[in-house]
Amino acid sequence: AQKVTQAQTEISVVEKEDVTLDCVYETRDTTYYLFWYKQPPSGELVFLIRRNSFDEQNEISGRYSWNFQKSTSSFNFTITASQVVDSAVYFCALSEITDTGRRALTFGSGTRLQVQP
């Protein structure tokens, strides 16, 4: 089983629509961190948010909001009133300690969001 699952390979919306990107993770650790990154067509990954496993408060930053639910092992990302500039691939990632004691950052396969004008 994948550690980080982003089941939506590609989503297409029209500008001003709201869109939610799903992320489901799997870990046996009680302490871990979750991240979201944005990869625009230029290729560089841009950090969006970090959340630790003890903080289940939802977070809002402008048009972006994140819903963290430990009960369902999900960390979903919602863009409100989407814009063309939001078009990118979005990655969810899980940071945990592996069996060998190493910190590992595991990425999902990404969701490509296309926002049509």
Add this chain to the structure above:
Amino acid sequence: DGGITQSPKYLFRKEGQNVTLSCEQNLNHDAMYWYRQDPGQGLRLIYYSQIVNDFQKGDIAEGYSVSREKKESFPLTVTSAQKNPTAFYLCASSIGTGLGETQYFGPGTRLLVL
């Protein structure tokens, strides 16, 4: 401006040739990483370095080598032993390697085989 630079943006490799990808950071970060991204997939860790003169293999290190002689620099060599090198390579850095440390990424190098 603080950040991570990677060069070149595009790199072409001939059969049997070793090529080196450059990664430089001026964020004063101790830790640096190399990832490989294939189309439609997430990132996979090749090598990482927690401190100067130290580096560790990641999940897909075969066919690659690195060095960390300076804090600012972490070059990646793709050797002829890497049979399928065509991919997008991303370098990242973080202040440390703690569980919650955020990794910041460079713009990437796209490697193509001729």
